Amino acid sequence: MAAFRTTIAHGDHDHIEEGEGASNEAIDSVLWAHILIQSLAWGVLFPTGMVLGLVRNRWHVPMQTVASVLAIVGYFLGHAHKGRQFAANVHSSFATWLMLMLITQVVLGVYLKLHLEKGFLGRIRKWQVRAHGVLGALIPVAAWVQMLLGGIASQGFCRGDHLGQCLAHFIMGSAFVAYGIILTILLLCGQGWLARSGRSQEFYDSIIITIWGFINTFTEHRWGGPWVANDLQHTSMGIIWWAAGLVGIWLSRDRAGRPKRNLVPAIVILMTGWAMSAHPQDLEVSTKIHTVFGYTLMAAGLARMVEISFVLKDKLAPDQTADIDSEINSFQYLPPFLLYASGFLFMGATEEQMEILHEHHVTHVSYVLILYSISFLMFLFVLMLLHLYSAGKEAGGTHILPTIKPSNDEPSGLNGRPRVPNAADRQARDAQEFELEGLINDEEEIGKGQPNVPVH
Missing domain, CATH: 1.20.120 (Four Helix Bundle (Hemerythrin (Met), subunit A))
Structure with a gap:
C-alpha cells in the first residue's frame, strides 16, 4: 500500500x-x-x-x-x-x-x-x-x-498513523470471513475432497494457524525498538497460535495413522476471542464493539468444540468417500456463521470508524445489529452459490464425474443393476468442486470422437 x-x-x-x-x-x-x-x-x-x-x-x-x-x-x-x-x-x-x-x-x-x-x-x-x-x-x-x-x-480512512491498525483490522477481519466461507464449502461440498486427501480438516487449519502465528510473532512489534501500546498482547497471541498450531498438526492423525479430528483450532479461536474481548480501547463504544467481537469469536470456537465432541461424537474423519455421512446437523452451520460475524465486526472496529460512531452518538447495539445483518446476508449468498453448484452438478454436470462404484462388501443392486445413488454418493460425486477440470470442455475430457462416457 x-x-x-x-x-x-x-x-x-x-x-x-x-x-x-x-x-x-x-x-x-x-x-x-x-x-x-x-x-x-x-x-x-x-x-x-x-x-x-x-x-x-x-x-x-x-x-x-x-x-x-x-x-x-x-x-x-x-x-x-x-x-x-x-x-x-x-x-x-x-x-x-x-x-x-x-x-x-x-x-x-x-x-x-x-x-x-x-x-x-x-x-x-x-x-x-x-x-x-x-x-x-x-x-x-x-x-x-x-x-x-x-x-x-x-x-x-487508513492514512498516516491510522494505516497500521487499519490494515490489521481489514486483513484479519477478511481472514475470519474467508475461514467461515471455507468451512461452509467443506461442510456442504468438500467432504469428498478431504477424504481423498487423507487428512482431517484440522490438519489444514493447524498449518494455517502455525504460519499465521509465526508471521504475527515477528511483525506485531518492531524488534529492537520499545514495546508500545498493545505490542506485547499481539506478539503473545502470535506465539500461542504457532505453538498450538504445531500441536494441532500432531493430533491430526490417530495412532494408526488415520485422519483424526481435534479441538486445537477451536481452542485457538476461543482464546483469541477472549484476548480481543479484553483489548484496551480509548473510546467506550470501541471497547464495547471489541467485547462483542471477542465474545462472538469465543462462541465460534466453543461451537466448533461442541460440534466435534458432541454432535459428531469425536468420530474419525473419513478417509474414503464411502465413509462420508451425508446428514448435516443444523448445529454445524453455527461455527461458520459466527466466523462471518466475527470478521465483519473486526473490520468495522477501526479507530476512525469508532470516532464517527462516538461523534454521532450511535450506540454499539445498533452498530452490532447492522454488522450481524451484513454477516447473515453474506452467509446466505455463499449458501446460495453452493446450492447452485450442487444443483448444477446434479442436473447437467454428472457426465464429467467419476461414477460411484460399490465397495467389495457392498451389493450393487437388485438383479445386478446399478444401485441408485444415495445422498452420500451424491456428496462424494460433488466433491470435485476444487478441481479446475470442471471448466474443460467435453471434447477435452472424453477425447475427440469418443463416446460420452464417464471418465475414471
Whole structure:
C-alpha cells in the first residue's frame, strides 16, 4: 500500500484539506451509480458466473458478459463523478490491475469458446483452460479487496498513523470471513475432497494457524525498538497460535495413522476471542464493539468444540468417500456463521470508524445489529452459490464425474443393476468442486470422437 501512495488519483484535489484523504462534499449520484453497479458486477454476478462455469451451465457466458459490461461502465463512472473528491489512494490504482485481470479473463474465455485446437493453439489449450480457471477463482478475491479499498477511500480512512491498525483490522477481519466461507464449502461440498486427501480438516487449519502465528510473532512489534501500546498482547497471541498450531498438526492423525479430528483450532479461536474481548480501547463504544467481537469469536470456537465432541461424537474423519455421512446437523452451520460475524465486526472496529460512531452518538447495539445483518446476508449468498453448484452438478454436470462404484462388501443392486445413488454418493460425486477440470470442455475430457462416457 505504501508503494501506491505516490499514484495520482482522479479528481480535483483543491477541495481536499491537507493531510485528509477526501473532501467534505457529499457523494453525488454518479459516484453512487459507480458504487452500486460495481458492487453488483463484482460482488454478485461474477461469483455467480464462476459457479455456473464450474458446472458448465449454458448461462455462464451470458452472466459473465453482462457482468463485464457493467464493470466497464462502472469503471468509467468512477472517473466521471463530481462532488466528493479523493487524494491518491490504492482503490484507484488497484482498479487498473483489476480491469487488466478482467480483460485477460475475457480474452481467454473467447479463445476457449472458439475451440481452436490445431497446431500450437491445440498444444497450449490445456494451459489456457487452467489459466482461465485460476484467474476466474482469483477475480472474486481481488474484487473483495477492491470493494474494501473503495469503502476505505470513500471516507478517506487508513492514512498516516491510522494505516497500521487499519490494515490489521481489514486483513484479519477478511481472514475470519474467508475461514467461515471455507468451512461452509467443506461442510456442504468438500467432504469428498478431504477424504481423498487423507487428512482431517484440522490438519489444514493447524498449518494455517502455525504460519499465521509465526508471521504475527515477528511483525506485531518492531524488534529492537520499545514495546508500545498493545505490542506485547499481539506478539503473545502470535506465539500461542504457532505453538498450538504445531500441536494441532500432531493430533491430526490417530495412532494408526488415520485422519483424526481435534479441538486445537477451536481452542485457538476461543482464546483469541477472549484476548480481543479484553483489548484496551480509548473510546467506550470501541471497547464495547471489541467485547462483542471477542465474545462472538469465543462462541465460534466453543461451537466448533461442541460440534466435534458432541454432535459428531469425536468420530474419525473419513478417509474414503464411502465413509462420508451425508446428514448435516443444523448445529454445524453455527461455527461458520459466527466466523462471518466475527470478521465483519473486526473490520468495522477501526479507530476512525469508532470516532464517527462516538461523534454521532450511535450506540454499539445498533452498530452490532447492522454488522450481524451484513454477516447473515453474506452467509446466505455463499449458501446460495453452493446450492447452485450442487444443483448444477446434479442436473447437467454428472457426465464429467467419476461414477460411484460399490465397495467389495457392498451389493450393487437388485438383479445386478446399478444401485441408485444415495445422498452420500451424491456428496462424494460433488466433491470435485476444487478441481479446475470442471471448466474443460467435453471434447477435452472424453477425447475427440469418443463416446460420452464417464471418465475414471
